[in-house]
Amino acid sequence: MRNPFAEEVAKGLSAKQKYISSKYFYDDEGSRLFQKIMELPEYYPTRAEMEILTQQPTEIAAALRFRGSFNIIELGAGDGLKTKELLRFLVQQQADFTYIPIDISEEAMVHLRAGLASALPNLKVNPLVGDYFEVLEKPDIEHIPNLFLFLGGNIGNYEKGETLDLLHMLWERMNSGDRLLTGFDLRKNPDLIKKAYDDSQGVTRAFNLNLLHRMNRELGAEFRPETFDFYSYYNPYTGEVRSMLVSKTAQTVYIKELDQAFDFQENELIRTELSKKYTLDEIELLARESGFVSEQHFLDSNRYFTDSLWLK
Numbered sequence: 001m002r003n004p005f006a007e008e009v010a011k012g013l014s015a016k017q018k019y020i021s022s023k024y025f026y027d028d029e030g031s032r033l034f035q036k037i038m039e040l041p042e043y044y045p046t047r048a049e050m051e052i053l054t055q056q057p058t059e060i061a062a063a064l065r066f067r068g069s070f071n072i073i074e075l076g077a078g079d080g081l082k083t084k085e086l087l088r089f090l091v092q093q094q095a096d097f098t099y100i101p102i103d104i105s106e107e108a109m110v111h112l113r114a115g116l117a118s119a120l121p122n123l124k125v126n127p128l129v130g131d132y133f134e135v136l137e138k139p140d141i142e143h144i145p146n147l148f149l150f151l152g153g154n155i156g157n158y159e160k161g162e163t164l165d166l167l168h169m170l171w172e173r174m175n176s177g178d179r180l181l182t183g184f185d186l187r188k189n190p191d192l193i194k195k196a197y198d199d200s201q202g203v204t205r206a207f208n209l210n211l212l213h214r215m216n217r218e219l220g221a222e223f224r225p226e227t228f229d230f231y232s233y234y235n236p237y238t239g240e241v242r243s244m245l246v247s248k249t250a251q252t253v254y255i256k257e258l259d260q261a262f263d264f265q266e267n268e269l270i271r272t273e274l275s276k277k278y279t280l281d282e283i284e285l286l287a288r289e290s291g292f293v294s295e296q297h298f299l300d301s302n303r304y305f306t307d308s309l310w311l312k
């Protein structure tokens with residue numbers, strides 16, 4: 001079997017409306033660019049969520065209502081930077097819990113464990129490496145109350161049907177009484193959202209164009225990235241930011257790994273990403289649709305972002 005990236009590229013570039021999934025943004029170069037995005041003045045979501053987790057740990061901890069020992073299971077933990085503030089608070093409160101970060105990157109987990117060992121030496125950490133749904137299949141997580149964390153607004157990168165599938169799969173793997181804290185980016189001034197996804201330094205542009213570079217590097221593709229533009233728009237009626245690449249000319253691009261050539265018309269699009277912005281009503285509806293009870297929203301002072309707590 002060919003590698004999954006090659007398979008998806010073959011499918012996406014053969015579709016009537018071409019697309020490449022945003023999950024392929026994150027190779028080493030893409031992850032480096034995403035770190036830069038999170039530091040951009042226009043990109044508010046990371047700072048907003050950081051504010052929630054650093055300013056409201058008392059309220060979040062109280063809302064968990066866990067007695068005795070519990071687990072905090074984080075999906076796609078990455079560098080765990082934002083979570084560290086919540087963990088620090090719970091350690092100071094002498095809460096009896098184990099932190100179980102899950103991430104596909106082994107390197108990220110080694111790094112996170114080492115960082116936590118020096119910053120919070122009393123914290124019990126049990127990192128798991130792999131796709132989070134596969135990892136959660138395994139029965140080696142104790143049946144004590146669990147708080148699942150799905151932070152960073154990653155949920156906004158899924159189409160509606162995929163979002164429901166994901167929440168449903170998670171619901172099936174949770175026990176009654178477990179909780180889920182999810183980060184959602186909220187609707188706000190449309191111009192502010194638009195600028196966050198088309199920044200003045202062109203980092204988001206480079207982040208999208210990196211998909212072409214990645215196909216060149218990994219699949220022996222012959223894209224000339226300078227012949228593509230980046231375009232994104234925000235639709236305030238639906239809350240959707242849609243990002244895409246635009247072929248500036250009619251051209252044919254050969255991909256060695258697929259031994260296939262793909263035709264592009266002038267101005268033809270390659271869809272790359274959805275970043276959905278929610279209202280609080282939509283979040284509560286989503287909770288109901290996926291079998292959860294929405295308990296509380298924790299918002300930053302600008303009301304840009306929410307970490308919302310749901311109960312199974």
Ligand code: AVI
Pocket residue numbers: 037045152153154155156157196197204273274275
């Ligand atoms: C990872 N994800 C939540 C980011 C977002 O805001 O949708 C990815 C991103 N795309 C462009 N800028 C940031």
